[in-house]
Amino acid sequence: MLSHFVIGATSGLYIGDLLFYAISFIILIALVKHFAWGPVTKMMDERANKISGDLDYAEKSRNEATDLAAKRQAELNKSQTEATNIVTTARQNGEKQRQTIVDQAQSDVTTLKANAQKDIVQERADALKSAQDDVAALSIEIASKIIQKELNATDQKALIDSYIEGLGKQNGAR
Amino acid sequence: MDEESYVVKFLGIPFNITNVVSGLLAMVLVFCLVWFLSRNLTLRPKGKQNVLEWLIDFTNGIVSTNIPGEQGKRFNLLAFVLFLFIFVANQMGLLIQVIIGGKTLIKSPTSDPMVTMALALIVLLVSHYFGVMIFGVKGYLVNSYMRPVSFMLPINILEEFTNFLTLAFRLYGNIFAGEVLLTLIGSVAKSHGLVTTVVALPLEMIWQGFSIFIGSIQAYVFVTLSMVYISKKVEVEE
Incomplete structure (x- = not known):
């Protein structure tokens, strides 16, 4: 039991163990690095990068969203003004x-009224004229009947007309 | 614990087969563990990948508290493997002791001073190697031995040896003592039949639990001190 406390007291220094441990420990480190450490730390780095990238992306997206909201508000105001204008x-x-x-x-309406008035005046003048003619013819017929004499309508017309004129004037004066 | 070991001479160099076999077993266990844990890695960690990443974060934490900055990153892998190996080696002796023909074949490899000295030697070599690599030979000598003042040189040189020996024997002593006591309690259990067995059983259980605790703490302490010693070599002390 005491031999353990005094190094190499009985069987000498196990130099071989030192060599064995040094070499096998290096091999162990190499194996662990290749099969576990490398992949895991790579994955952890990737994750760290991804997280920081995602955070950046989220930040960017939020800024973009804020910008968009502001732009939309501006557009809305503009379109409201436009609508009011329209x-x-x-x-x-x-x-x-x-x-x-x-x-x-x-x-x-004014034109129509003026035309109508003109028409009415014309109509009245026409009616008066035709009545004049009728009265002249009638008078001649009556006179010819009375005097049994064929009066030349054309010869006498002037006379009758003046007569009727006189009647008209009398009527107008009355 | 005082059983004989197989000693084989190969090319005139003595090999302790007990240490070789149990050390190899511990390394195989460590490798199988990390190999198993690192299968099917995904960006979203789940199950065993979380365990492995937790372990890596744990040892990275030990490194970064002692060697801050980018400098420490290159020692992450060393700390990780060192911690796992010492942890597994410490606990191995609690679970299995294979003794064939009165000679121990498998025990805790860290309960042998040669093994812990081998580990301490690896740490020592790494620390000096990186000290020279980072500062150059002259800078390394100044930084390692003339700081904080030049008359500290003898003490600093002495410290190199004491650091190495204490690092190795702290681990060895803790684990060896644990195994000695386990063996003693075991022999007490066998000494007077059923009565002593009943008495020794809870004692054995308590001590085994305590040994698991000690084994974990010592693995942590060994890695922490290794990083402290390395940081002394690779960093300028103010």
């Missing part, structure tokens, strides 16, 4: 058009 313009146009139509109608 409505205002349409209302003004409508107003103008209405005014035009009303003016047009008024002028039409």
Whole structure:
């Protein structure tokens, strides 16, 4: 038992063990590195990179989203103003058009009324003329019947006309 | 614990077969463990991958607290393998002791001073190698032995040996003592029939639990101190 406390007291230093452990430990490190350490640390690095990348990406996305929201708000405001403009313009146009139509109608009505008045005046003049003619013819017929004499309608017409004129004047004076 | 070991001379160099076999077994166990844990790696870790990544984070944490910055990253793998190997080696003797013909074949490899000295030697060589690689020979000598003042040189040189020996024997002593006590309790259990067995059984269980605790703590301590010694060589002390 004491031999363990005094190094190499009985069987000498086991130099071979030192060599064996040094070499096999290096081999063990190489094996562990190749089969476990390498892949795992690579995976851990990858994960760390991915996490930091994802965080960056999330940050970027959030900024983009904020930008988009601001842009959308601006667009919304712009389109609202535009809509107001459009409505205002349409209302003004409508107003103008209405005014035009009303003016047009008024002028039409005025023209129509003037025409109608002219027509009426014309009609009355025509009617008066035709009545004059009728009365002349009738008077001639009556006179010829009375005097049993064929009066030349054309010769006498001037006379009758002046007579009727005189009647008319009498009527007008009355 | 005082059983004989197989000693074989090969090319005039004595080999302790007990250490070789149990060390090899511990290494195979470590490799199988990490190999098993590292199958089917995915970006989203689950199950065993989490265990492996937790272990890696744990040993990386030990390294980064002692050697901060980019400098420490190259020692991550060493710390990881060293920790796993010492941990497995420490616990191995608690689970299996194979004794054939009165000669031990398998036990905790770390309960032998040669094995712990081999491990300490690896750490020592790594620390000096990187010290020279980073600062050059002159810078390494100044940084390692003349700091903080030049008259500390003898103490610093002495410290190299004491660091090496304490690193090796702390681990060896803890694990060896644990095994000695386990064997003693075991022999007590066998000494007077059923009565002593009943008495020794809970004692054995308690001590085994404590040994598991000690084995874990010592693995942690060994790796931490290794990193402290390495950091002394690769970093400029203020």
